[in-house]
Amino acid sequence: xxxxxxxxxxxQRTERADRLFVGDPRFDDWETVREFEDLGTARAWLQQLxxxxxxxxxxxxxxxxxxxxGDIFLQVPPGRxxxxxxxxxxxxxx
Numbered sequence: 001x002x003x004x005x006x007x008x009x010x011x012q013r014t015e016r017a018d019r020l021f022v023g024d025p026r027f028d029d030w031e032t033v034r035e036f037e038d039l040g041t042a043r044a045w046l047q048q049l050x051x052x053x054x055x056x057x058x059x060x061x062x063x064x065x066x067x068x069x070g071d072i073f074l075q076v077p078p079g080r081x082x083x084x085x086x087x088x089x090x091x092x093x094x
Contacts, residue, residue, distance in 0.1 A: 017050060018043045020072070021059045030057065030075035033084045039068035045088065046074060052087040054080060 020039060021027060033049075033056070036042040042058045049056040056076050064070040076084045 018046055018058065020064070021057055022063055023061060024059065027057055027059045027075055030059075030077055031081040032073045032075050033081060033088060034074040036072040036074065037069055039064060039072060042072045042074055048088060049074070049076070049084055054084050054087060056084065 034045055046056055046058055056074060059073045059075055060070055
């Protein structure tokens with residue numbers, strides 16, 4: 001599965017919503033909502049935020065290992081931490 005998908009009716013490439021951003025300075029001021037050790041789990045929690053209408057990104061400071069494991073952060077834009085925490089709070093108890 002590639003990191004990009006084609007838009008219908010054009011040749012432009014777009015980033016996947018569940019892409020891992022490694023060392024990307026665009027997210028330096030974003031707030032961390034959760035930390036994970038594996039990419040699959042991070043993507044599942046990212047989907048919960050997306051379904052709730054909250055913008056979020058999966059980030060890491062370093063490349064993951066060959067098993068997609070490492071220090072992974074689920075981050076939201078400044079000012080959205082409490083919205084994300086409220087949405088995810090109930091899921092943490094499951």
